[in-house]
Amino acid sequence: MSLSNELFERGKNVMPGGVNSPVRAYTNVDRNPLFIKKAIGSKIYDVDDKEYIDFVNSWGPIILGHCHNDVIDAIKNTIIYGLSFGAPTEKEVLMAELICKLVPNVEMVRMVNSGTEAVMSALRLARGFTGKSKVIKFEGCYHGHSDSMLVKAGSGSLTEGMPNSAGVINEFAENTLVAEYNDLNSLEELFNKNKNNIACVIVEPVAANMGVVLPENGFLEGLRKLCDDNNALLIFDEVITGFRLALGGAQEYFGVDADIVVFGKIIGGGMPVGAYCGKREIMEHIAPVGDVYQAGTLSGNPVAMAAGYEQLMILNKNRDILRTVTMNSDYIANEMRNIIANYKVDAQVNQIGSLMSVFFTKEKVNSFKTAIQSDSNVFVKYFNCMLDNGIYIAPSPFEALFVSFAHNSEDFKKFLEVFEKAISEI
């Protein structure tokens, strides 16, 4: 028995499903998960010493590749002074100043410990600021696992077939209204039915938790306008798009302003970090200045700040990094489309910047309804072929594939060879 399988058996005995986050359990792909020993650059190694090219990259944070020297050094140079103080440190100021400099419409920042926590706090802030109770989200968008966001959610909850979670009481769910991504009419209808009750609209500007679904022309602009017309705040959940599509995230990339911006993943460089940010007049409603309470014993933790700040500084100093990962992603996405066309397989590759996903369906994917048409049996065959041949991708058609700066032409060559093999066997 492989060491991974042995650990999984032991793990299932003492952890629900053997994991600490559901999608890691590989429940939908007919095999057991790999237990990981280490990762360096573009490669990841399991406990049985098998090497894979990593296109998961910790679900997004590792945009520079694993174990980037400067990030590791920044952490080493921090931990010798202590791990946590529960008091302010210089790095938190530097981090907030950098985020304010890079991200449009951001004058103040509050650091937290995960994307979930950032979203949950941002919604409380929006409600506190507007004095209204309802929020609108989009079907298939994932915003972490706080109660009000586990309504028609994406990501693991979609993969596990439970977009609505048990344990979320109706009183919460009733205050979360759900619109269709890329469908402004569905949003307008909700606004009309709930006049003066909508605190905010939250959206992944590029949906990346139902597979990657791009916003159609005018969609984000339309969101902005409907929010303005109804005195509601617009929250961009940039946990995936932030510091990736552009240093200023989706606001910069699409030229659409948000009122509150939420970060996670990349902002921590691999450490558990989240943040919510916005204009001073909104952010100053947060305690201790304002009356919206939110706190965190480990928030702004020095080790997490060291990793996140270093990664952002590297992206800021070397503007070619985002350009390069985007160029490389454009290249492999096009090659993938060529392979799909050659073998006449029903599949779509959606890609923007260093994000992409493959849907096994005939039709163009531009909505939740078209995304879930992806044939899950075909996906399972594809996934297993990729993994068996050394390509580590997410075990779900509803998760993105992430290209990092550490991937080189050899990695892409191998990836495309294996991709062709997988497509040819479908």
Ligand SMILES: *Cc1c(COP(=O)(O)O)cnc(C)c1O
């Ligand atoms: C991952 C993710 C979250 C949740 O972040 P966690 O750190 O897992 O809590 C929120 N929003 C989006 C868009 C995400 O991709």
